[in-house]
Amino acid sequence: MRTLPMTDTELAAWLRLAMARGLKPAALRTLLDVFGLPEALLGEPFATLAAASDEATARAVLTPPGAGFDGQLAAVLAWRDEPGNQVLTLGDPAYPPSLLTMPDPPPLLYVKGRLDLLHARSVAVVGSRSATPQGVEDAGRFARALSDAGLAVVSGLALGIDAAAHRSALHGPGSTIAVIGTGADVVYPSANHQLAHQIAAAGAIVSEWPLGTPARSAHFPQRNRLIAGLSSGVLIVEAAMRSGSLITARLANEMGRDVFAIPGSIHAPLARGCHRMIKQGAKLVETPEDVLEELGFEIPVVAPALRETASARHSLAPEARQLLDALGHSPATLEILAARTEMGEATLQATLLQLELGGHLSVLPGGRFVRASHS
Structure with a gap:
């Protein structure tokens, strides 16, 4: 291109x-x-x-x-x-065609990296900067599957969900596009400097802001409209009730794009934004295949990974299966698990260690346990 x-x-x-x-x-x-x-x-x-x-x-x-x-x-x-840098105008054939369907496409786009990705089919994966470990894992798993299917994964280079989506998507053929709210020569947050370098090398970084523009809160809602505009659909992984991700979802809906949301616990603050979007018509999704199917991709009836997961769970000892069932899909403390299973302390500790070593659960800060998404 x-x-x-x-x-x-x-x-x-x-x-x-x-x-x-x-x-x-x-x-x-x-x-x-x-x-x-x-x-x-x-x-x-x-x-x-x-x-x-x-x-x-x-x-x-x-x-x-x-x-x-x-x-x-x-x-x-x-x-x-400089190598890899391009300035696109509204009159340029390399300008992203999906943005031309918007009433207010930016007259100039600063692009670092692959122009071809701006013409590829893409899905946005967005969510909270203060993501939970489970949210980070979900964002990475969905982004990698979407990228493996050939979709470019669009996000905003923020901490948390955005960064996890970018990192995982870089490993698939679809790669990733970072739409930023600063000048194209500014990386924000600075913690993502190395990630931005990787995206510029194997994906694309896009900005409508003049060079040197620092991060300003007013820029990010405008950045979100470009994330929505570039994408065929928007997936919200985790979001509080007042969240920039919900702005992106609303803008996507107004543009006729699909909106997807991953549900969570009714007790989790970062699930509330997702639940709100589902109430307003977003499609509830539990697996990457749910998203791909909605976008018209053919999905195998039974995925091999699911058969392997079922087999691995069946091979667990009865105490381990009982403990996994008691853990459910929300973080729980040792005291809660002891009350739910009525196991002795020694048995409970040994079973938790067995499940952790087997990759079936993780230990969170504060001594809480959370089930791995594949278990």
Whole structure:
């Protein structure tokens, strides 16, 4: 996938419009439909632009750029010359076609990495920054399965669910796309610096923000609309009631994309956002195959992994099976398990150790036990 050759003068005109204060993407798209390229638009008189839009939009277009514009343009030209970096405009054939179905696609996109992924079928996997260990495991398992099926996994490079989804998707052929709320030359949070480097090498990083733009809370809802726009569907893994992931899901629904949610315990705060979305019409999913099936992929009737899991559980000792049943699918303390099973302390400790060594459960901070998702 190649971009159109663009002269420095053409890029300067696009950048000026993209950075024009008060010029909304939807209004700019309307004007470009009427007048063609940015250079032609910038050459029109005020009255003509106002007649095609409104006076505020015309004023935003024709207001001269600020004093720092030349420096910004020089920085963009230098950044574009670095290997793997591309600047896409609305008029470029490499621009993601899925974003063109939105009313307000960004006039400029800064991309590090593989342009072909922006034309691939994709699914967003999003969720809480403060994810539980089970949520991180679920995000990774779903993302890897989706990537193995050839879908690009889109997320927002945040801590928690986003990072887990990106890491796992990188191991599959579908790879991953990180849509960020900062300039393309800024990594936020800094803890994901190495992950961002891996995504730029094997996936794609996308930003609509000018280079050097730091992280600001107001940018992330706008970032979320691009995550929704790029994707065929959005999967919410864990989300509190007030969550950016729910914004992404709502935007996806408005754009006609599928919305999926993984249910959890009624006692878990990070399950409440998922349950709310399910009540509002999101599809409840328990396995990656549920998502793939909704998207039209053919799924084998009985997956070999499920047969292996059933066989492994059947081979457990009776005490171990009893303890797994007592544990259920929510974290529990030693005291709770002792009350549910009525096992002696020595038997309980030995059985817990056996299950932990066998990969059937994990120990969480605070001395709580949680069942592995495959058990």
